[in-house]
Amino acid sequence: MTTDEEQPTRQAGSARRALVGRLSWGLADQAASSISNFVVGIYVARSLGVTAFGVFSLAWVTYGVVLNVSRGLATDPLVVRFSGVAAGQWRAAAGRASGTALGVGCVLGAVALATGLAVGGRVGPAFAALGVVLPGLLLQDAWRFAFFAAGAGRKAFVNDVVWGVALVPALLVAARVGSVPAFVLAWGGSAAVAAAYGCFQAALAPRVAGARAWLRDHRDLGARYLVENVTNSGANQLRAYGLGVIVGVGAVGVVRGAELLMGPFMAVLMGLSLVTVAEAARVLRRSPHRLGRFCLFLGGGQAAAALLWGGALLLLPDRAGRFVLGGVWNSASELIVPVTLGVAGAGLGTGAAAGLRALGAARRSLRSQLVASACYVGGGLGGAVAAGTVGSAWGVATATVCGSAVWWLHLRSALREHHRNTLPEVRTS
Numbered sequence: 001m002t003t004d005e006e007q008p009t010r011q012a013g014s015a016r017r018a019l020v021g022r023l024s025w026g027l028a029d030q031a032a033s034s035i036s037n038f039v040v041g042i043y044v045a046r047s048l049g050v051t052a053f054g055v056f057s058l059a060w061v062t063y064g065v066v067l068n069v070s071r072g073l074a075t076d077p078l079v080v081r082f083s084g085v086a087a088g089q090w091r092a093a094a095g096r097a098s099g100t101a102l103g104v105g106c107v108l109g110a111v112a113l114a115t116g117l118a119v120g121g122r123v124g125p126a127f128a129a130l131g132v133v134l135p136g137l138l139l140q141d142a143w144r145f146a147f148f149a150a151g152a153g154r155k156a157f158v159n160d161v162v163w164g165v166a167l168v169p170a171l172l173v174a175a176r177v178g179s180v181p182a183f184v185l186a187w188g189g190s191a192a193v194a195a196a197y198g199c200f201q202a203a204l205a206p207r208v209a210g211a212r213a214w215l216r217d218h219r220d221l222g223a224r225y226l227v228e229n230v231t232n233s234g235a236n237q238l239r240a241y242g243l244g245v246i247v248g249v250g251a252v253g254v255v256r257g258a259e260l261l262m263g264p265f266m267a268v269l270m271g272l273s274l275v276t277v278a279e280a281a282r283v284l285r286r287s288p289h290r291l292g293r294f295c296l297f298l299g300g301g302q303a304a305a306a307l308l309w310g311g312a313l314l315l316l317p318d319r320a321g322r323f324v325l326g327g328v329w330n331s332a333s334e335l336i337v338p339v340t341l342g343v344a345g346a347g348l349g350t351g352a353a354a355g356l357r358a359l360g361a362a363r364r365s366l367r368s369q370l371v372a373s374a375c376y377v378g379g380g381l382g383g384a385v386a387a388g389t390v391g392s393a394w395g396v397a398t399a400t401v402c403g404s405a406v407w408w409l410h411l412r413s414a415l416r417e418h419h420r421n422t423l424p425e426v427r428t429s
Helices: 006-081 088-117 124-148 151-179 178-203 209-215 219-246 250-261 264-270 276-286 288-314 320-360 362-422
Strands: none
Touching: 006 088, 006 151, 006 178, 006 209, 006 219, 006 276, 006 320, 088 124, 088 178, 088 209, 124 151, 124 178, 151 178, 151 219, 209 219, 209 276, 219 250, 219 362, 250 320, 250 362, 276 288, 276 320, 288 320, 288 362, 320 362
16 A cells, blocks of 8 residues: 555656656657767768868758758647647647647758759759759658657657658669769658658648648747747858858768768767757756756767767777768768867857757747857868868867857846746735
């Protein structure tokens, strides 16, 4: 028979086990995503060489901008406001959010297709191919967010595994063609397979017709998250384009190669909000006083893991590096230290970003991102002018650490405001 004293202890233990389970599925999902991204990058780098890999990297970076548009408008509000809600509420919200993501993919995909056809040359066909596959890429990402909001991380993991399995034959076909557009189509086409499977998993079809209502109902968060996300990915895109102009397109491939060496952590950072924002929102509802420690654990853990991985890369023999990256290795290996420091700084900052998202402090979150992005572009391009590709990497590392400090200062202020606003009023007799 359970006593009154034992009941809270058991409930706390059950809550901890549930949290660990959700985070475990989140880590498993990110591992699957990391492996897919790593395989694609390595396969393309080895198949196409430095310059063509630079073109592929420009398309990849552009996809990152579009992805963040979709997340800001569709799935970020879903995770903040519909994590851990009743099944009926989740289904209605997930249908409209996924429909919004699909609509964004169709509209911006058409823009990318038209732009690619107009530009032509070496870069144009890659962007045209990206435009064709954007709807499937964004819908697949939307299902991942929706499953984590529902606490069903296992489904997100399975969906990423399906993408990885579909990717294998697609890459083999692309390798026979041997062009950048072929690899872009293989990567995005396999994502469309996973997106279709996501509809089956959710037993739900995206409601494109509900996109307008979704945008209207969540415009207070969506507008700020849109600017914040686009500023983040746009800064990365500006740095890549600027580096290509200042140093050369090959330098973009070198930087991407160094980032690929960080493999798991880059992918985790890109999709971190799949897990952390939803979990931070749950912590805020149940134990608000623990949110700060939760965010510090998330950010500090990622930063430490990135430093350990970077240290291991420094011990990697040149023979192994050339086997992984081919001709890209010699230049990319010079960037391991600054790229590692940059990823560690970004990892620390994402802990604070998750806390601000959970608090719904969109204004503070936007300010933090604007400052961090300005530092990123300034450091990356200023370093490129001063010392080429290596200088750009060190400039980004410095900027990322400074940006992380800004995120944590804003989270501290937001936590104080939340604490003051939730204190019970003192009654006077």
